[in-house]
Amino acid sequence: MKSPNEVLSVSQLNRQVGEYLSSSFPQLWVSGEISNFTSAASGHWYFTLKDDRASVRAVMFRGRAQAVGFTPRVGEKLEIRAGVTLYEARGEYQLQVELMRRAGRGDLHAAFLALKDKLVADGLCDAARKRSIAPVPVTVGVITSLAAAALRDVLTAMSRRAPHVRVVIYPAAVQGAEAAGQLRAALANAIERNEVQTLLLVRGGGSLEDLWSFNDEALARMVAASPIPIISGVGHETDFTLVDFVADLRAPTPTAAAELACEARTSCLAQVRSLVQAMRAQQQRQLTLSALRLDRAVGRLISPAQRLAAQRTHLRQVVQGMRRSLTQLTRQRAQLLMRLSQQLTRALPEIGPRQRALEALQRRLEQAWARQVDQRHARLISAEQTLRALSPQHVLDRGYAIVMDAQGGLVRNALDLQSGDPLSLRLSRGSAQVEVLQVTADAPEVPSQE
Structure with a gap:
């Protein structure tokens, strides 16, 4: 003690x-x-x-x-x-x-797995949905805390590998209760400004609680829907968050994210040098081929005086040929015209006899026509007289009358009438209204029309 x-x-x-x-x-x-x-x-x-x-x-x-x-x-x-x-x-x-x-x-891990399964079911983790990262960006954005060691790692890697690439920082807390909201706000700001070709979402390692802001469902959905390709570099190689599964590319560390964001400057310069060498070689081949074509063209080239002389000779030959052709054509056409004239003379009919025959036929036609007119006129007069004789008006002129009942119907039989029936009489001139006084069965004798 x-x-x-x-x-x-x-x-x-x-x-x-x-x-x-x-x-x-x-x-x-x-x-x-x-x-x-x-x-x-x-x-x-x-x-x-x-x-x-x-x-x-x-x-x-x-x-x-x-x-x-x-x-x-x-x-x-x-x-x-x-x-x-x-x-x-x-x-x-x-x-x-x-x-x-x-x-x-643990509860946090269970919640993480539940959110992951939900995002997988919605198709946000599908590889086919993810976009490729621009290999040679002009500007790269970084979403992280200004005080984070991850930012220093990214800037160091970028300055070493790609000093020509501009880096834009969108600051946000990466740990704590407000971190998820600030990360979403920084991502929304980067999307709205649309000034970078690739976004890096990074922070250093930590516990599950420290990294929990990167398991925010709303942040994960924003990352999946971002029009700008996103590389996630959260924690260490063994750390996984929801943004790692929905990002277009996952890097094991922030430094690796910076390396994946762009080609190294030395690699780009080597590619440029290779392309320049290939272009120079192609240019040299083109110059060589052009020189060969020029030499062949020069070999085929003649002087303007020689070309003009050849053209004059050719022109004289063409003119002479045209003259010969014109003379021959004129002779052929004259011969053809003579043959046609002879054929026409032989085929020309005798006009005198045919003219006299035509005049005779004309006279006969006129005579036949006059006879036909006279005959038709006579038949017309006869038909007119027959029509006049058969006309109801002609009958009325001889003193007969047409009897009609009150409804306007013709009365043909006296037995159809009764005493007191009104009748209408149509005469040769005018009409009259009468009344039946007596009906008799006897038919009166019809006077002869002759």
């Missing part, structure tokens, strides 16, 4: 506290969600075990870690058997893990 007045150094105090913890807390099972996981080069595992109200650091040495059979992932829920020790150099207590087993996944 130490004396209460004894003065201890910090090292002595931490050692005694460590001994007390080791003796007071034998190995026990502890459950929690893993975060800040690091696998050191030595093979040791360092991580934090937490629940919704507290956290504790833990270490699992290489020999024990190799027997676990799996590598823990950030966000998983684990059950560990560990002893409580004190890390004397910093005065922090920690769990020294002996055994580890899965106890289900």
Whole structure:
């Protein structure tokens, strides 16, 4: 038992506290969600075990870690058997893990998987939807925090690989409650300004909680819908966020994102040099071919005096040929005209006899026509007389009348009438209205029309 007045150094105090913890807390099972996981080069595992109200650091040495059979992932829920020790150099207590087993996944990881499945179902993670990155951009945009080491990594890589490419920074928080909203606002600003060919969405590594703003569903959908191709470079190579799945290209680190954003200046210069050499070689081939064509053309070229002399000779030959052709054509046409004149003379009929025959036929036609007119006129007069004799008016002129009843119908039989019936009589001149006084059955004798 130490004396209460004894003065201890910090090292002595931490050692005694460590001994007390080791003796007071034998190995026990502890459950929690893993975060800040690091696998050191030595093979040791360092991580934090937490629940919704507290956290504790833990270490699992290489020999024990190799027997676990799996590598823990950030966000998983684990059950560990560990002893409580004190890390004397910093005065922090920690769990020294002996055994580890899965106890289900953490709430954040479960939410991450649910959001990922939703985005996959909506087709936002399809490779066919994603666009290719411009290999030689003029301007590249970077969305990250101004204080982030990721920004320095990107600017260093860009200045080293592509100093000719302009970099535009759209600042936004990359961690904390307001980070997701600021990232969305920065992305919307970059899209509206439309001044870059490629966007880099980057930040350094961290726990699942630190990277959670990059798992925002609204941000992921904005990244998928962006008209500007986006490269995500969030965390380390083992870190994955929702924007990694919907971005057009995922880089394992911010530096890798900068390298993927554009071709290296040396590579571009080498391509330009190669193209210039190819162009020079093509130009030389074209000059050589042109020189050969020029030599052949010069060999076929004659002097203007020689060409004019040849053309004069050709012209004289053409004129002589035309004269010969014209003389021959004139002679042929004269002969043809003579033959046609002779044929016409032989084929010309005797006009005198035919003229006399035509005059005789004309006289006969006139006589026949006069006889036809006289005959037709006589038949017309006879028909006119017959028509006049048969006309009802002619009958009325001889003293007859047409009798009609009150309805205007003709009365032919006296037996159809009764005493008192009104009748209408149509005479040769005018008409009269009468009334039947008596009806007799005897028909009167019709006088002869002769």
